[in-house]
Amino acid sequence: MVSIDLHSIGTFLRQWLRNPAKMASVTPSGRQLAHMMVQQLPQGAARVVELGAGTGVFTRALLDAGISPSQLLVVEINPDLVAFLRRRFPGVAVVCADARHLDVLAAEHGLLMDGKLDAVVSGLGMLSMSSELRVGILRAAFAALGDDGRFIQFTYGPGSPVRRREREALGLRVRRTGHAMRNLPPATVYVYQRFHSHEVASVKAQRQDA
Ligand SMILES: C[S@@+](CC[C@H](N)C(=O)[O-])C[C@H]1O[C@@H](n2cnc3c(N)ncnc32)[C@H](O)[C@@H]1O
Numbered sequence: 001m002v003s004i005d006l007h008s009i010g011t012f013l014r015q016w017l018r019n020p021a022k023m024a025s026v027t028p029s030g031r032q033l034a035h036m037m038v039q040q041l042p043q044g045a046a047r048v049v050e051l052g053a054g055t056g057v058f059t060r061a062l063l064d065a066g067i068s069p070s071q072l073l074v075v076e077i078n079p080d081l082v083a084f085l086r087r088r089f090p091g092v093a094v095v096c097a098d099a100r101h102l103d104v105l106a107a108e109h110g111l112l113m114d115g116k117l118d119a120v121v122s123g124l125g126m127l128s129m130s131s132e133l134r135v136g137i138l139r140a141a142f143a144a145l146g147d148d149g150r151f152i153q154f155t156y157g158p159g160s161p162v163r164r165r166e167r168e169a170l171g172l173r174v175r176r177t178g179h180a181m182r183n184l185p186p187a188t189v190y191v192y193q194r195f196h197s198h199e200v201a202s203v204k205a206q207r208q209d210a
Pocket residue numbers: 022023024025027028029051052053054055056057058075076077078081097098099100122123124125
């Protein structure tokens with residue numbers, strides 16, 4: 001059965017009618033996808049930034065997974081959705097801003113005071129963005145993420161929404177971690193992490209052997 005947050009669907013649909021390109025989807029994500037996204041948090045994750053929260057399906061799942069409201073920063077560009085999120089999650093910092101500034105925003109909100117971020121959970125429609133914006137957002141995310149920090153992203157497309165040349169430029173590896181069949185439309189979850197130096201050496205060696 002497809003699971004949809006019925007309380008949020010009207011709000012989401014209205015925003016989609018106003019700006020389909022930025023919303024990138026007619027309906028909010030379902031609970032199966034939200035569960036698959038938060039399952040990819042590193043063990044013991046504490047400091048998390050969520051991008052493009054929409055009506056808060058992933059925000060709810062992050063809080064349910066044990067992320068403290070004080071350690072969660074939500075970045076959403078649509079002011080109507082920001083107002084909706086602030087009403088729905090009064091204890092969570094929700095900023096109305098572009099995701100490409102997330103490193104500065106995380107610092108301003110004190111999230112980088114005792115270390116770097118453990119994860120960035122992205123509900124952004126990455127496929128409908130320019131490559132420049134996509135790379136800008138990932139650059140800001142990895143400036144704020146710790147060495148083993150994860151950038152967790154879903155897509156409706158058939159492959160990684162971050163292209164190979166973009167990943168190579170940023171020194172990132174990718175894992176496809178699951179497919180939410182019951183989402184509308186079905187979606188796939190990808191996790192991006194930095195290559196560690198020994199992995200870079202092994203990739204270079206493989207290229208020389210080939
Ligand atoms: C596909 S919707 C996903 C909403 C929600 N995460 C979900 O899964 O139901 C994308 C969301 O990203 C927001 N958004 C688009 N571009 C953004 C940007 N550059 N910075 C922050 N939020 C953005 C949109 O306003 C919208 O709420």
